[in-house]
Amino acid sequence: MDAYADRVGRSVLLELISTETDPRKGGPKKSRKSRLVGWFEKRDVKAELVVYTAGFTVDAAFGEPGAVTVLNRHQREFFIESILVEGFPSGPAHFTCNSWVQPTRVDPAPRVFFTNKPYLPSKTPPGLRELRRRELKELRGSGTGVRKTTHRAYDYDVYNDLGNPDKGAGFERPVLGGDKLPYPRRMRTARPSTVTGKSLSLLLLPLFSSP
Incomplete structure (x- = not known):
């Protein structure tokens, strides 16, 4: 079901969040929303781990990736083990997720995952502060x-x-x-x-x- 929903446009969307803020908008710098590629093509794959890809379009002054949001527009939840983002001057960004992502019919808000790079609260980059605050509020x-x-x-x-x-x-x-x-x-x-x-x-x- 999810494979065919993906085929007609009800796909999983990802968005990359920078550690830096956009001085014009006031919030963090963001990439364009990107569709997860390969769900329909790999619908019959029977494996413990399946790898999917996505391509992000960002501004040249985007900065270092600090978080990624995942919006599940499928009908069912799915499990994300990890996300790897490459191609930035700062090096690969690793996101350890190990979490289920609920569909939008259950939770309309996108899930947010942060990189494995730790920060003290006072040292949290400005682009991540509001996301961190909201995530902590939800977990509490x-x-x-x-x-x-x-x-x-x-x-x-x-x-x-x-x-x-x-x-x-x-x-x-x-x-x-x-x-x-x-x-x-x-x-x-x-x-x-x-x-x-x-x-x-x-x-x-x-x-x-x-x-």
Whole structure:
């Protein structure tokens, strides 16, 4: 399905982001959006790793690549292991991704991947500062709403679903990850609270089931 969608123009788009800002526009310098090449041609390839290509058009004063955005206009998610950008005076730019990219029907915003070159917060190049800030905000999460399998937020919560106090006092369990017992912690699920206590989450699925 995605191969034929790619064929009719619903392709994966990439955009290269510079570490430098554009003084005329105020934001980072960007390449023209480029289509990922080879998806339809390699639709029948059965391999653990498939290599695709793309060509970027940039201004002569583009500077050093610092990030790349990926917009998945296919119907399904796909996994990116890494991206290699060559042809710049600064040398090859390596992007270690190891991440699933959701289609635009799930997440309309493009995914952003940064080069492997590390920066201290105070030393982050001006072209990457706003992208870094937005990425950090997304990964931290808002602390509200129900988590979905496609969410990337590292939203932590306490273990407050180990017991089932609604069944009686004998089913109460301590909350782990709070002030008294700081560890361990778990990912936030936003499940509804128990009837007995607002600070306890309702366990929706049994840990064990009899045959």
